[in-house]
Amino acid sequence: MNASSRKTLKYSVLLATTGAMFLAGCDGSTSRTHGVEAAESHGADEAHAEVHWGYEDENGPARWGAMQSDWRQCAEGRRQSPIDLASPVEKKLPDIAVHRLSEHAVEVLTQKEVLEELDNGHTVQVNVKLPRALRIDKKSYSLQQFHFHSPSEHTVNGEHLPMEIHFVHEAADGSLAVLGVLVRSGAYNPAIGSLWSSLPEGEGDSNRTQLPESFAQSLLTEAEDGFYHYSGSLTTPPCTEGVKWMIKKVPTELSAGQIERFRAIYDHNNRPTNPLNDRELYVDSTPSFRLFD
Numbered sequence: 001m002n003a004s005s006r007k008t009l010k011y012s013v014l015l016a017t018t019g020a021m022f023l024a025g026c027d028g029s030t031s032r033t034h035g036v037e038a039a040e041s042h043g044a045d046e047a048h049a050e051v052h053w054g055y056e057d058e059n060g061p062a063r064w065g066a067m068q069s070d071w072r073q074c075a076e077g078r079r080q081s082p083i084d085l086a087s088p089v090e091k092k093l094p095d096i097a098v099h100r101l102s103e104h105a106v107e108v109l110t111q112k113e114v115l116e117e118l119d120n121g122h123t124v125q126v127n128v129k130l131p132r133a134l135r136i137d138k139k140s141y142s143l144q145q146f147h148f149h150s151p152s153e154h155t156v157n158g159e160h161l162p163m164e165i166h167f168v169h170e171a172a173d174g175s176l177a178v179l180g181v182l183v184r185s186g187a188y189n190p191a192i193g194s195l196w197s198s199l200p201e202g203e204g205d206s207n208r209t210q211l212p213e214s215f216a217q218s219l220l221t222e223a224e225d226g227f228y229h230y231s232g233s234l235t236t237p238p239c240t241e242g243v244k245w246m247i248k249k250v251p252t253e254l255s256a257g258q259i260e261r262f263r264a265i266y267d268h269n270n271r272p273t274n275p276l277n278d279r280e281l282y283v284d285s286t287p288s289f290r291l292f293d
Helices: 003-008 061-067 112-119 190-196 215-219 256-263
Strands: 011-017 096-099 105-110 125-136 139-149 163-171 176-185 206-210 227-233 241-254 282-284 289-292
Touching: 125 163, 125 176, 176 256, 190 215, 190 256
Parallel strands: 011 125, 096 289, 176 241
Antiparallel strands: 011 105, 096 125, 105 206, 125 139, 139 163, 163 176, 227 241, 227 282
């Protein structure tokens, strides 16, 4: 499959909580985490018809700041994400607790029918409204969605990894926290296998599946070995700053086949790294971390 053909294959994966499915924008409401990389296209619903951001020369990261007035931070912000994860300062971080996300029903569908409303074709995304899914130092955040990038957006000592997963959370006060999972090639990962096996082949088709019981545990392996932490931004327009980033230090493994399955759909959806400027990058090599139901 050539690059042109790959770009025409646009998928979106939607996650339903038990009892009801939450589709971003289906009720006409607006959220800070609405749409693809949902937090990252807040307030831009109307702009989708006028401005189509992407990753090519004509609409890529170097142009985002000039494409729309409320995207200026993409060009002018000094606390932008992603960054290079290099020379972190060792520091004890607050307690981190993450919901297991086990056994939730999932609808997997192509984005043809929801392109403008949902994700504009930039990634495979799982939307979910799960209250209190992340706790950082007793502050609760609701999981809004998670999505995938290839290659990784954050680099480690200047080197990209094959993929990166972002779990986007929002607190009651509107503050955002992103739990990042870097991905390296290795063993088959059953958590991702349950999603990838349900990606429909035809435009407009949909499938249903269920996250396995070990979903979060499978993605957050070796979380006890450390997290990076810094204050950054959303990595796509409008590039809003003030986002709390927690990135698992040890990459999670996906098989080469699983990585290529994603790259067959999106093979270049990463924003380049930004300077650290006046920020500190921290690492906690012995974090207080746990999963909860």
